Amino acid sequence: xxxxxxxxxxxxxxxxVDDATIDVAGGETLAVLGPSGCGKSTLLRVIAGxxxxxxxxVELDGRDVGGVPAHRRGVGMMFQDDVLFPHRDVAGNxxxxxxxxRHPATEIxxxxxxxxxxVGLGGMGQRSVTSLSGGERERVALARALAPEPRVLLLxxxxxxxxxxxxxxxxxxxEDLFSRLGLTVVAxxxxxxxxxxxxxxxxxxxxGRVVQAATPDRLWAEPADAWVARFLxxxxxxxxxDMAVVTRPEAVRLTVARGGAATIVSAERRGPLVRLCAxxxxxxxxxxxxxxxxxxxxxxxxxVEIDPAGVVTVPTWSExxx
Amino acid sequence: MDKGRPALRRAxxxxxxxxxxxxxxxxxxxxxxxxxxxxxxxxGSLSLPWDVLLSGETMQILWFTTWQAAVSTxxxxxxxxxxxxxxxxxxxxxxxxxxxxxxxPFVLPTxxxxxxxxxxxxxxxxxxxxxxxxxxxxxxxxxxTRIVGTxxxxxGRAPWEAAAAxxxxxWQRLREVTLPLLTPALSAAASLxxxxxxxxxxxxxxxGGPGRSTLETEIYxxxxxxxxLRTAAALSLLQLTAVAVALGVAGRVExxxxxxxxxxxxxxxxxxxxxxxxxxxxxxxxxAGTALALPLAVLVARSFDTGTTAWRRLFEETPALLVTxxxxxxxxxxxxxxxAALAVAVGGLAAAxxxxxxxxxxxxxxxxxxxxxxxxxxxxxxxxxxxxxxxxRSSWWLVPxxxxxxxxxxxxxIVAPALRSIDPRLREAAAVLGASPARAWREIDVPLxxxxxxxxxxxxxxxxxGEFGATVFIARAEWPTLPVAIFRFLGxxxxxxxxxxAALAVxxxxxxxxxxxxxxxxxxxxxGPL
Numbered sequence: 001x002x003x004x005x006x007x008x009x010x011x012x013x014x015x016x017v018d019d020a021t022i023d024v025a026g027g028e029t030l031a032v033l034g035p036s037g038c039g040k041s042t043l044l045r046v047i048a049g050x051x052x053x054x055x056x057x058v059e060l061d062g063r064d065v066g067g068v069p070a071h072r073r074g075v076g077m078m079f080q081d082d083v084l085f086p087h088r089d090v091a092g093n094x095x096x097x098x099x100x101x102r103h104p105a106t107e108i109x110x111x112x113x114x115x116x117x118x119v120g121l122g123g124m125g126q127r128s129v130t131s132l133s134g135g136e137r138e139r140v141a142l143a144r145a146l147a148p149e150p151r152v153l154l155l156x157x158x159x160x161x162x163x164x165x166x167x168x169x170x171x172x173x174x175e176d177l178f179s180r181l182g183l184t185v186v187a188x189x190x191x192x193x194x195x196x197x198x199x200x201x202x203x204x205x206x207x208g209r210v211v212q213a214a215t216p217d218r219l220w221a222e223p224a225d226a227w228v229a230r231f232l233x234x235x236x237x238x239x240x241x242d243m244a245v246v247t248r249p250e251a252v253r254l255t256v257a258r259g260g261a262a263t264i265v266s267a268e269r270r271g272p273l274v275r276l277c278a279x280x281x282x283x284x285x286x287x288x289x290x291x292x293x294x295x296x297x298x299x300x301x302x303x304v305e306i307d308p309a310g311v312v313t314v315p316t317w318s319e320x321x322x
Numbered sequence: 323m324d325k326g327r328p329a330l331r332r333a334x335x336x337x338x339x340x341x342x343x344x345x346x347x348x349x350x351x352x353x354x355x356x357x358x359x360x361x362x363x364x365x366g367s368l369s370l371p372w373d374v375l376l377s378g379e380t381m382q383i384l385w386f387t388t389w390q391a392a393v394s395t396x397x398x399x400x401x402x403x404x405x406x407x408x409x410x411x412x413x414x415x416x417x418x419x420x421x422x423x424x425x426x427p428f429v430l431p432t433x434x435x436x437x438x439x440x441x442x443x444x445x446x447x448x449x450x451x452x453x454x455x456x457x458x459x460x461x462x463x464x465x466x467t468r469i470v471g472t473x474x475x476x477x478g479r480a481p482w483e484a485a486a487a488x489x490x491x492x493w494q495r496l497r498e499v500t501l502p503l504l505t506p507a508l509s510a511a512a513s514l515x516x517x518x519x520x521x522x523x524x525x526x527x528x529x530g531g532p533g534r535s536t537l538e539t540e541i542y543x544x545x546x547x548x549x550x551l552r553t554a555a556a557l558s559l560l561q562l563t564a565v566a567v568a569l570g571v572a573g574r575v576e577x578x579x580x581x582x583x584x585x586x587x588x589x590x591x592x593x594x595x596x597x598x599x600x601x602x603x604x605x606x607x608x609x610a611g612t613a614l615a616l617p618l619a620v621l622v623a624r625s626f627d628t629g630t631t632a633w634r635r636l637f638e639e640t641p642a643l644l645v646t647x648x649x650x651x652x653x654x655x656x657x658x659x660x661x662a663a664l665a666v667a668v669g670g671l672a673a674a675x676x677x678x679x680x681x682x683x684x685x686x687x688x689x690x691x692x693x694x695x696x697x698x699x700x701x702x703x704x705x706x707x708x709x710x711x712x713x714x715r716s717s718w719w720l721v722p723x724x725x726x727x728x729x730x731x732x733x734x735x736i737v738a739p740a741l742r743s744i745d746p747r748l749r750e751a752a753a754v755l756g757a758s759p760a761r762a763w764r765e766i767d768v769p770l771x772x773x774x775x776x777x778x779x780x781x782x783x784x785x786x787x788g789e790f791g792a793t794v795f796i797a798r799a800e801w802p803t804l805p806v807a808i809f810r811f812l813g814x815x816x817x818x819x820x821x822x823x824a825a826l827a828v829x830x831x832x833x834x835x836x837x838x839x840x841x842x843x844x845x846x847x848x849x850g851p852l
Contacts, residue, residue, distance in 0.1 A: 048750075048754055049753075049754075050750050050753065050754070069753070069758075070750070070753040070754055071752075071753045071754070071755075071756050071757055071758050071759075071761075071762075072756070073754075075754065076754065076755075077750075077751070077754040079747055079750070079751055083745065083747045083748060083750075083751045085748060085751070085752075085765075085766065086770075087769045087770055096752070096755050096757075096765070097755035097756055100752075100755055100756030100757050100761065101756055144751075144755070145754075145755075147755075148755060148756060
């Protein structure tokens with residue numbers, strides 16, 4: 001459905017996007033994940049037609065759209081911090097794309113009403129956008145982007161500026177909406193949890209390149225290299241020369257035992273999970289997660305068991321898979 | 323932004339820049355070059371007119387011009403700072419009204435203010451240095467109040483409270499925190515005020531009296547009364563150099579102090595005055611209100627000095643003009659409308675180009691006409707456009723063109739920041755939703771700058787209405803404008819002529835204030851849905 005291949009963008013000679021390639025199937029949500037400055041937003045702008053690539057092709061439904069300007073690409077975009085039109089009310093913002101496409105006024109009115117209902121803002125069409133809360137603004141931005149029925153919806157750090165509870169609620173609403181409408185979505189984020197929640201597949205970007213693209217489970221179980229593992233939140237990474245051994249925390253079992261081979265340093269609850277950190281007598285630390293209420297406490301001596309299925313050996317640094 | 327066709331985009335930008343550039347070249351650069359050549363040519367060769375420049379008289383005029391501007395600036399700061407403190411620090415009922423009223427003297431034509439002070443000050447003091455200084459302060463208090471007050475509002479209470487928590491008392495806080503933070507705004511307000519007073523024309527011409535001339539009035543006297551074009555041109559050179567030096571110094575100061583950043587008012591900046599502050603705020607407001615209202619009230623009273631005769635004579639033929647005074651009102655309205663339209667078109671295009679250029683690179687260029695003085699512009703028009711194929715002396719449109727040049731820098735100053743403050747991603751959002759670059763400009767840029775453009779148009783109209791320095795040179799006798807007519811009547815003896823001048827000044831003041839507010843209001847109201 002959407003394919004961007006070999007994309008290169010240089011600013012003042014410095015590469016921002018360096019031979020990046022992504023593929024998105026129809027109805028799929030791809031999350032592009034990477035640290036700030038890795039070129040993920042620039043890649044998104046290339047797909048939208050807002051940034052001309054120095055090299056590479058963007059194809060929509062198999063057709064090269066490199067020469068098609070942004071306003072004729074039929075690609076929707078939700079910007080970071082919503083970017084609503086301050087001089088138009090809620091309905092005026094949502095109606096904008098429909099007006100550009102010259103839909104008749106009665107149809108615009110009907111469609112705007114539908115979209116506002118869809119995002120939970122029914123009846124708020126006449127409100128000024130400056131009077132809205134952060135979450136309401138995000139919803140207006142979403143409705144505005146969806147209104148012209150774009151072939152692909154691009155999201156740039158869609159929930160970046162919202163506080164935690166609102167962020168989590170909108171995130172699950174987005175997931176639900178995307179699967180219900182069967183949309184093709186590319187969402188850019190620096191947040192691993194957001195990427196895993198949104199993306200059927202996640203493409204990890206580093207220094208302008210896509211290092212790995214896989215489902216969240218595969219990414220977690222088999223990170224392409226030690227850098228990706230660390231970025232995803234793996235703590236148990238043992239590096240030897242050019243290889244690294246990554247042990248998933250859920251494969252580590254720590255049980256209280258008087259003898260023991262390690263001492264618990266910290267125990268920290270996050271929702272249903274408890275994250276344990278143990279210092280090994282032989283040196284080094286190991287992280288484990290458990291769902292148990294009767295978990296070991298800091299200072300406890302523990303035995304260490306590791307499920308070999310949760311251990312993977314990866315290179316410390318890998319080149320992109322292309 | 324669509325980077326798809328950078329060549330086309332650049333071509334459009336250049337084309338948009340060419341219009342104001344050509345306009346400025348023909349009606350600004352060319353007249354000034356003519357002055358330059360006229361001043362430098364001696365016989366057949368070019369040489370500096372040292373005899374004029376170094377004469378005792380010239381030195382005396384230059385000295386007087388400089389120190390009266392310096393004293394005016396100091397007095398204006400002293401008068402404006404309390405008001406800046408009141409509007410930048412406190413919230414009270416009618417604060418918005420106070421902020422708007424403070425601007426009134428600034429938009430009032432020089433001729434009106436001069437006429438008002440002529441009527442206000444007691445006989446004996448009504449012409450001379452005190453009158454000039456008083457009028458300059460009256461005009462420029464708005465500059466200090468708006469620039470410094472807005473900066474003060476932007477400070478917020480945080481740095482102040484931090485200093486208090488560290489043990490600083492009220493005076494220490496003023497000295498250690500407030501004043502250093504306000505320095506950029508203070509120096510900007512001071513240099514602008516100095517520039518206005520240095521190039522002040524109408525006030526000095528009317529209130530100066532014998533022996534009190536500045537460079538501006540002397541250029542006018544030499545060119546229009548003594549017909550000594552060479553001396554006038556030489557003095558213009560001096561004036562241009564002095565203004566360039568002043569602008570240079572101001573730029574240096576601005577660079578050192580960091581300049582005035584556009585600040586959003588800090589949320590916690592304003593509070594209700596407490597205790598002794600209440601008394602201080604009330605006193606400042608009463609004093610300011612009196613200082614604003616008194617000259618205008620006296621002006622109205624003067625127009626009724628001879629009963630209603632002066633008002634009735636507005637519609638009668640008079641030996642002072644070739645037409646009835648009422649025609650001057652109509653002329654002024656017509657010229658000002660044309661001038662405002664020209665200024666907004668030319669200044670708007672210039673602002674559109676400037677907003678896309680690197681900030682600061684071209685700003686000074688646009689500001690040059692601000693300092694170059696209206697009198698020189700009028701004089702330049704007089705000597706530049708009197709020969710074929712550029713013989714425009716008998717063309718009525720020369721007046722609005724000159725007025726639009728005086729107003730255009732203000733238009734740029736108002737519109738360019740408004741354009742710059744538009745988030746470029748708004749245009750991108752429009753593009754992604756299917757708006758072509760031209761459509762995005764119409765849907766995003768135009769409505770977002772409509773208010774600024776309205777304010778600019780009102781301001782340009784008000785400036786053109788009151789424009790005196792250039793107009794007095796080029797207005798034809800059968801097409802006088804209001805300021806020119808007022809000047810004519812002031813120059814004639816008798817109480818009747820004086821009250822007729824006052825009546826015309828009341829008309830002019832009313833038109834100016836109404837124009838400035840109405841256009842701003844309508845622009846503000848044009849923000850509907852869809």
